[in-house]
Every structure is written in C-alpha cells, then in structure tokens.
Amino acid sequence: MLKRAPDWPAFAATKAIGTAARLKLPRPVVGVAVSAYSRYYGVALDEVDPLSHARGYTSFDEFFTRQLRAGARPIDSGPDAIVSPCDGRLRGIASITGAADRVEAKGHDYTLGELVGDNELAARCLGGEVVTIYLHPRDYHRVHTPVDGRVERVQAIPGRLLPVTDASLRCEPRLFARNERLVHTLETERGPVVVVMVAAFGVGHMTCAYAPVPAHPRVPQTHRLERAVELRRGEELGRFHLGSTVVMLVPPGCRTLESIRVDERSGRAVRLGEPLLTWRGAQA
Secondary structure, three states, rough: OOOHHHHHHHHHHHHHHHHHHOOOOOOHHHHHOOOOHHHHHOOOHHHHHHHHHHHOOOOOHHOOOEEEEEEEOOOOOOOOEEEOOOOOEEEEEEEEEOOOOEEEOOOOOEEHHHHHHHHHHHHHHOOEEEEEEOOOOOOOEEEEEOOOOOEEEEEEOOEEOOOOOOHHHHHHHOOHEEOOOOEEEEEEEEEEEEEEEOOOOOOEEEEEOOOOOOOOOOOOEEEEEEEEEEEEEOEEEEEEEOOEEEEEEEEEEEEEEOOOOOOOOEEEEEOOOOEEEEEEEOOO
C-alpha cells in the first residue's frame, strides 16, 4: 500500500476542501458563495447553462463543475483539427524527442513514461507533441476529447498534491509526473492521443465521464472497459472538482498551427474546442 506520510498535511487539507465544496447547503447560501467567487475571479456567468444557474446550486462543487450553455464552446469541425480539450492558459507546446522520451521544456523536466505510468504507451508518442494547459479558478473545469477516438481503458495514478503554480514548477520540474493523475487514452487511426488530468493541492478529486473510477487511488489502477467507448471530438472525458492542469500527448504526424503563439511570460488563453494542432498533410 502506498504510504502518504510525506504528504499527509496536503492530502488532509485537500480532502477537507473537497468535502466542504461538496457539502449540501440551501441554494441561497450557495448562491452567496458563488456570487462572491465569480466577482473575485471574473467568472463569465453569461456562459453558464441558464436553466441550472437560474435554479441555483446545492453545493459549491456543483457550480464549479457547471455545464455551459449550448454553443458557448463551438468545437472546430475541421477533419484534421486537434482541438484544446479544455479552457485554460496554454503553458507550452513542445516536441517529444529523445530515446528516453524526455520532455524538457520551460518549467518541465520529466519522462512520458513517468507521466502516463506506461512506457509502451509513452514510446508510441515519441516524435509527437506535448501540450500543457493550466486551468485557472475562473475557467470551465470539464475536460473533453480533442479528437474522435476509441477508449478501452483509463488509468488512475496515485501521487502527491503539490500546487501547480509557475513557482512550484521552478522548484519541482517533475511535478506533473509526481502529482496524482487520471490518464485517458484515445485510440485513433493516427495513434494514441493521451489526455492527462493532473491533480493539485485543493483538488477534491477527479471524475471520469465514461467509467467509474475511485478518487485518490492508493496504488496505480488500470480500469479496462468491458466494451470500448467511441467518443466524438468535444465529448466529455472527465471533471476536476476544483482545478489543475491538463497535459495532452499527440503522436507523430501532427504539427502546431502557425496561428498558435505562446507568450513565454503569461502563456496564451485557450478555449475548449479551439484548434491547436493539425495532422501533417492538412492545410494550416
């Protein structure tokens, strides 16, 4: 059994935060908290599903994992587009090179095998691209499919619950490969497209949209589906119950769109459904 001794204060605090966020309260009470939070972080309430927002929420977590109104996030329909799986700040797009499948980009230094907990899967992504997106507290916190694909398994990897701020990354470049993770693998005709949800301090838990996966695993778990699930681009993969980071791995044969530029200091705001890469041979 995995010991949590070195991280027990962070784990206990995170569990407490998650429990508080899920606490059922009168809708008017939750409404006050939602209003204050939205003003402080600048949440775009006009993008929220109007019916659920008008009805109100029974917990803060219900608001945090809110559904958006229809059409708030159009999914690019280009046949060769690889879209952003979530809202957030694009921290970088880097090529996956080297025999050791090592990612050495600004603020990051880890191997894909460490990240996804599967060296064979990591090897299949060599020569491709790795995309890192940080979710701000104001953002929509559901994660969706960047491409059409078939899901046969989902992996839950235990780990620490370190903050995922820029300062934390400078202190611990391997952070994404050390924190708790939920790994979604979409099998496509071009190879595997992997979407890794990385937990952090304050993330009560993560949930999977297409399979039951227990929160905060104590040992690595691979949940194989009895029947593969076919997902279309833009369908939901999972949710952060309080937010963190998404790392997307795309196999060889893709390239970053020329229109995508990442600010080295502040990153670049991206939205779910926005095209970030395209398969090679397609028009930019």
